[in-house]
Amino acid sequence: MSLIPSFFGNGRRSNVFDPFSLDVWDPFQGFPFSSAGETTAVANARIDWKETPEAHLFKVDVPGLKKEEVKVEVEEGSILQISGERSKEKEEKNDKWHRVERSSGKFIRRFRLPENAKLEEVKAAMENGVLTVSVPKEEVKKPEVKAIDISG
DSSP states (O other), X not given: OOSSOOSSTXXXXXXXXXXXXXXXXXTTTTXXXXXXXXXXXXXXXXXXXXXXXXXXXXXXXXXXXXXGGEEEEEETTTEEEEEEEEOOOOOOTTOOOSXXXXXXEEEEEEEEOOTTBOGGGXXXXXXXXXXXXXXXXXXXXXXXXXXXXXXX
């Protein structure tokens, strides 16, 4: 495990230089003594953000979570916040665990939306463990061009 974030990633924009991403890199994330505590357990909820001519689309992988366990909010200052929590499975006294790989805990991701985002029209839907958040964009008004007659 590297302590340095990947600057090259898998061809997608890295959050390190993304001015719209408010994620904070924790160099100790994943270690037992992590400073972020429970928040990092599911903090790696993967998000794709793409812009189309009509909207900004966010797709969030949240497998196993119900829509009641995920919250989408728009804060003052054009901040989109996506958060949620996966509860730990109850342990019975007679249970014998052989492997525990699924993470539990809280996650929170925040993104600064561009000025052209219509904050009052944000919509969210969840299907098959993928949360899709759609943020419509303001229409770009084309400047009016006025022809000027040339005299002479």
